Amino acid sequence: MSNQTMVHRVENETILVLERVFNAPKELVFSMFKEAEHLKQWWGPRGFEVTVCTVDFRPGGVWHYCMKCMDPQMGDFYGTESWGKAVYKEIDEPDGFVYTDYFSDAEGNVNDSLPATVVKMEFIDLGGGQTKLVSRGEYVSSDSLKTVMDMGMLQGITETWDRLEERLNEVK
Incomplete structure (x- = not known):
């Protein structure tokens, strides 16, 4: 388990910032x-595995995955499956990237009944081998943000980032 704490705050009722x-x-x-090989090892909350994962990491490229x-x-x-699709908008390696995150089906069709999110990921070198990760998820409305929060997204992303830390400890 992590000794690092995830900090979260909401800005303008539509932006969720995670650090x-x-x-x-x-x-x-x-x-x-x-x-993809890394994402398969840590993406998703505890109890879930990534059973499908394709990544085309370039502007306009798509990441499509299934968490089961x-x-x-x-x-x-x-036994339930949760499909997601991200479309990369900007990539500035290794400082950050921007993508639109969607709920989808197995074929990659976007589920318009659930909110999409424009996510900006920022990677900040703190020195001494430490990195601050800042995720800014922007929703079209406060209701959209409330929908994903009510779905347990905060617990899910906390567990996901715990698993990311475990994966980092395995490979470094």
Whole structure:
């Protein structure tokens, strides 16, 4: 488990800012987000595995994935699949990237009934082998942000970033 705390705040009722410091160099933390083999090892909350993951990491490229609940102790969630699709808008390696995040189906069709998010990821070298990761997710409305918060997104991303830290510790 992490000894780092994720900080979150809401700005203008439509922007969710998440921040966390990782004990790994910036280039390594950045690489965890651009390579399918890394993403498969840590993306998603505990109890979920990435069963499908394709990454075309370039502006206009798509990341398409499926998270499947593999933990029988998670009750009704066990066996469920959650599909996502990201379309990269800007990439400034290793400082950051911007993408639009969507809920999707297995074919990559966007689910318009759930909110999309424009996400700006920033990787800040703090020196001493530490990197601050800042994620700014912008929603079209406060209701859209409330929808994902009510779905448990904050707990999910906290567990996801805990798993990212564990993965970083394995590979560094």
